[in-house]
Amino acid sequence: MEEKDKTLSKSTLITALSVFFLSLFIIFLFLSSKAAWMQKLKEASQGTEPLRQENITLKSKLEFYRKQDSVYAKMIAERTFDPKDIENFRMYGLFKDKGQKYTIEQVAQKFNIPNEKAIKLTEVQEDNWFIVPVKGMHFVRKAETAGSIAKKYYSDTGDSVLIKEFNPIIKMGNMIFIPYD
Helix, strand or coil: CHHHHHHHHHHHHHHHHHHHHHHHHHHHHHHHHHHHHHHHHHHHHHHCHHHHHHHHHHHHHHHHHHHHHHHHHHHHHHCCCCCCCCCCCCEEEEEEECCCCCCHHHHHHHCCCCCHHHCEEEEECCEEEEEEEECEEEECCCCCCHHHHHHHHCCCHHHHHHHHHHCCCCCCCCEEEECCC
């Protein structure tokens, strides 16, 4: 029995010493690599500083553009068609009439243009293309609809019908025309 206990205690002692030396070796590796790891961490944190500065700059630019967009939308919303004003810049949009359903008079009435002479008509491949004065243009953002766009530019949101009729495709990333209300 004693022989068995000696063998058991020898193997236990060898195992314990092996674990002890392995632990010392791991601690030695950690301490020898710690300085290099700290240096890499310091370099990595310094590398993010230019990105933080750029992020701050981009946020301020975004805020500036949002304010400008708001001013532009208000300016367009207040714009009215003056048939006698030929001195100021007027924006025009192309309205495609598939199948030639409309006359110049009907398009003028449809898009609230009191002077039908301001509209030009060209026939292209059996379709009428009307050059129509518009209030302005709008860049469609994510989740915007004709109704939400109409809220920006018209006092009556029912005028979103005009936006839909003038711009058959309203999708994110497109520029659309804002007709007169």
